[in-house]
Amino acid sequence: MTAIFYISAAIAVVATFLTITRVNVVHSLLYFICSLLATGVMFFVLGATFVAALVVIINAGAIMVLFVFVIMMLNVGPQSADQERARLRPHVWIGPGLLSLLLLIELVYSLGRYHTGVTSGQTVGPQQVGTALFGPYLLAVELASMLLLAGLLGAYHLGRGVMTFMDRKP
Amino acid sequence: MATIPVETGFIIAGLLFLLGLIGVLVRRNIIYILLAIEIMLNAAGLAFVVAGAHWEQPDGQVMYFFVLTMAAAEVAVGLSLVLQMYHKFNTLDANLINRMRG
Numbered sequence: 001m002t003a004i005f006y007i008s009a010a011i012a013v014v015a016t017f018l019t020i021t022r023v024n025v026v027h028s029l030l031y032f033i034c035s036l037l038a039t040g041v042m043f044f045v046l047g048a049t050f051v052a053a054l055v056v057i058i059n060a061g062a063i064m065v066l067f068v069f070v071i072m073m074l075n076v077g078p079q080s081a082d083q084e085r086a087r088l089r090p091h092v093w094i095g096p097g098l099l100s101l102l103l104l105i106e107l108v109y110s111l112g113r114y115h116t117g118v119t120s121g122q123t124v125g126p127q128q129v130g131t132a133l134f135g136p137y138l139l140a141v142e143l144a145s146m147l148l149l150a151g152l153l154g155a156y157h158l159g160r161g162v163m164t165f166m167d168r169k170p
Numbered sequence: 171m172a173t174i175p176v177e178t179g180f181i182i183a184g185l186l187f188l189l190g191l192i193g194v195l196v197r198r199n200i201i202y203i204l205l206a207i208e209i210m211l212n213a214a215g216l217a218f219v220v221a222g223a224h225w226e227q228p229d230g231q232v233m234y235f236f237v238l239t240m241a242a243a244e245v246a247v248g249l250s251l252v253l254q255m256y257h258k259f260n261t262l263d264a265n266l267i268n269r270m271r272g
Contacts, residue, residue, distance in 0.1 A: 001172040009182045016186055016209055020193035025201050032205055035186075039212060045172045046179075046223040051215075051231045058238055059212065063245050070249045071201065074256050080199075083263070087198055096195035100188045107184045111177045119179065119223040121171040124231065132228040133235065140232075144239040151243030158250035162257050 005045045012038035023084040025076065029067055036060040046119055050126040179220030186213035200255065200264050204248050211241045 015035035022028040036059050043052035133141055190213060193206030215234040222230015252262070259267060 002174060005172045005174055013182070013185055013189070016189045019209065020189060020197065020202070020206060025199070028202065028205060032209070035209075036212065039216060042182075042216070043219055046174075046219060047171045048219045048223060048231050048234075051219055051234045054235065054238060055212075058242065059208075063208070063242060066245055066249055067201070067205070070252060073253065074262070076262065080262070084197075084199060088196070093192070093196040096192050100192050100195075104184060104188050108181055111180055111184075114177060116176040117224065118173040118175055119220065120226040121173040121223075122226050123171060124222065124226060124228050128228040129231045129235075132232050137232050140236060144236055147243050148239060151246045155246040155250045158247065158254055162250075162253045 001045055005042055008038040008041040008045070011035070012042065021088070023081045023088065025071055025080075026068075029064060029071070033060050033064050036064070047121060047123040049123060050129045176220060176224045179223075180217055183213045183217040183220065186210075186216065198263055198265050200252050200262050203264065204245065204252070207248075208241060208245070211237055211244075 012035045015031045015038060018031040019028045019035060022031065036055060040052045040055040040060070043049075043055060187210050190206045190209030193209060194203055197203060197206065215237040218230045218233040218237070220230070222228065222233075255267065256262060261267075
């Protein structure tokens with residue numbers, strides 16, 4: 001099972017790298033869905049089965065479908081890919097890439113000095129998560145529902161005038 | 171189930187987070203920026219789950235649940251803002267917005 005964790009971690013990192021380097025936004029989305037599924041396998045192997053199901057259903061399912069809908073509505077053509085390719089020159093990404101690499105080296109160095117131990121390998125199932133959610137975290141769950149309501153109202157308000165415009169476009 | 175060193179899990183989460191950070195800094199298409207923010211949120215959630223698996227407590231999964239809720243609300247509002255932006259400026263380029271009387 002440990003080998004499965006490392007293989008899916010490698011898949012997640014490679015797919016995420018491909019996500020941020022592709023010029024076609026649909027290809028990026030598919031690579032990101034692949035990365036999310038690999039993360040789900042990592043969660044399952046770590047024993048977090050409830051979250052593994054959640055990441056497949058909500059993250060790779062619902063949120064990515066939202067992205068696909070918006071890309072279909074915007075109808076970005078091949079000229080968008082050319083524009084992206086023109087913007088993705090080395091002098092654009094070399095600065096942020098090097099600085100982020102330095103940050104990663106610092107992180108690896110500072111984490112490498114500790115030996116906290118290993119993950120338990122025990123499954124923490126949906127029942128324990130549910131008991132925690134509706135026990136000590138009850139107030140946070142209520143706040144999360146209010147956040148979702150605010151998101152719903154905000155999306156409705158912002159997206160109201162757009163549909164008529166989309167119909168007018170040829 | 172797998173037993174991996176906790177630091178290894180954190181390093182994988184940090185790697186994914188930094189890839190998302192590079193995405194935000196490098197790409198100028200607003201949809202890519204939203205995707206990269208999703209990558210960063212997911213990486214932070216992975217760190218929570220690894221820590222929760224180490225102590226064998228459900229709190230890490232509970233935190234991932236809240237991260238997921240926040241990501242869903244953020245994506246809904248962010249994508250409607252993208253639609254408004256395309257409606258007003260007819261472009262997805264974040265750099266062009268301030269040039270057009272934005």
